[in-house]
Amino acid sequence: MSVNAIGEYRAKPRDLQANFNGMQMLYVHWEKHLIFCSPFAFLVAPAMTFAAFVEQLLSDAIKAHPDSARVDFNEAVWTLNGERFVPDYAASLEANGIDHKSMLRLNTPGLNGVQGSCS
């Protein structure tokens, strides 16, 4: 369907990648760690390597959680936009197929949040 309007109605998305000054949006949700209330919204450079993203941005974002010290990224299970995803840590986000406004889910088997409550 489309919007019901008094005349022809055209609209442009407000959040096109072009509006982010060469950067892009990337969302990450750490499953079973709902102390972080919603997925993180990161502003990232598409050329950044996945390794740099994890080391510089993601690790810092989750460091307040007591489970964060026990995260083994080699064991982590990822999904990218709903599909199973095996990252190439040396490659850029772009080369990993992580496009603008992509959503990553991080699952860390064995880690179930504060007191196992998924918090």
Next chain:
Amino acid sequence: MTMQKKKLGLKDKYRYLTRDMAWEPTYQKKADIFPHEDFEGIKITDWDKWEDPFRLTMDAYWKYQAEKEKKLYAIFDAFAQNNGHQNISDARYVNALKLFLTGVSPLEYGAFQGFSRAGRQFSGAGARVACQMQAIDELRHVQTQIHAMSHYNKHFNGLHDFSHMHDRVWFLSVPKSFFDDARSAGPFEFLTAISFSFEYVLTNLLFVPFMSGAAYNGDMATVTFGFSAQSDEARHMTLGLEVIKFMLEQHEDNVPIIQRWIDKWFWRGYRLLSLVGMMMDYMLPNKVMSWAEAWEVYYEQNGGALFKDLERYGIRPPKYQEQANIGKQHITHQIWATFYQYSHATNFHTWIPSEDEQQWLAEKYPDTFDKYYRPRFDHWQEQHANGQRFYNSILPQLCQVCQVPALFTEPDDPTQLSHRQIVHEGERYHFCSDGCCDIFQNEPEKYIQAWLPVHQIYQGNCGGGDVQTVVEKYYHLKNGQDNLEYVGSPEYLRWLAWKKLATPQAPAGTGDRRDAA
């Protein structure tokens, strides 16, 4: 000479002063005068079937309202002269007023604008008069709310510049975008959204909590405003029911259109009210009732009876109401946890509920609070005690439709985040729920333009790249004064000082510091 009757009968007076003031155009086409009446697809065959819900003429309206105003402002004056703000239950209560003044009062103004427009666009004189009356009511409400709360602005932080904040502060885009969505729809959808779904179906979940909350917490100014608005609200509810029945009775083709609007505006209203639920369960020092209890009474029971009544028109209860019924056990805890961690960017303070309060929450939410949410608060309390009060330094992902951070969990699994995403014309979009995703898919052109605060900050449109600059320069909040944790805030310290003067037998520092009152 025969004497003319001096006074008109009530019925005649009503007719002369309302519908009789309309006329049939002779040199312009009706469609040109009322250009917004047809495009939504609602078919009206006979405007004369419209039953005027208010039965009030302007002269009587002014008289009633003037009497109410006189009483209302006398109480405001008395409240100010007696330093009424020092008699509230606890300074934490004022945070509920900050939420109300920045989140709700500007919506009253939006309602004034919306009803003014709807009143201009209907060709039926009865509907025009009703919308005009409600527009004036809404304008009165925004004014009296501002006046009720202005006294608090002299003594507490975060109440200044409320309309500026409404347009800019991240979480206030939730109420703002709700109303902008309604106001940018056609006049019939606007009335379905605001008069019916909001005023009729959900209003008790907004007004009862805030006004009873004020009464329970010693806030005479706000509670008096509530009483003064009550008779207006009753009229607004009557209009909400009249408009929906009128549209449904006019033509059967209207039924599916109205059903889709009911589905949409129920879900939008439900998401918006999660802020009110948080206020009830977490911000009121003296609780009125829990959000879950309020939802059961005002939606499940009252709403259930209403939709039973509408069944004969072919209307079913709103889609996803079952998800809302499940959500009543969860959403307030999830929302408070969100504001707790993003308190550095809000105009009100947050805190960990006291042990007594957590006990109350556990009793009211026996299946969810201890199991899912207490561990979160325990952990944060411990961190705070160690000098590491938790703030989330990364901005949250927002739902493209309701603009609430994507913080809700799956209806069938409270340990799993509820998240939906779709690609529309090559762009990715993210949602908190099926309800919001459906709304997007019905009218994508509308929501692809959403002004999402998080994306706007990252695009560089909010005065700076880091949160503190945005908060100070763009939101006009004073860092360390208007925002952050309640315990230790200037407001908290001031409250302790006041109470020490007022009650020397109970000096500050005894017992739970958060419950110093």
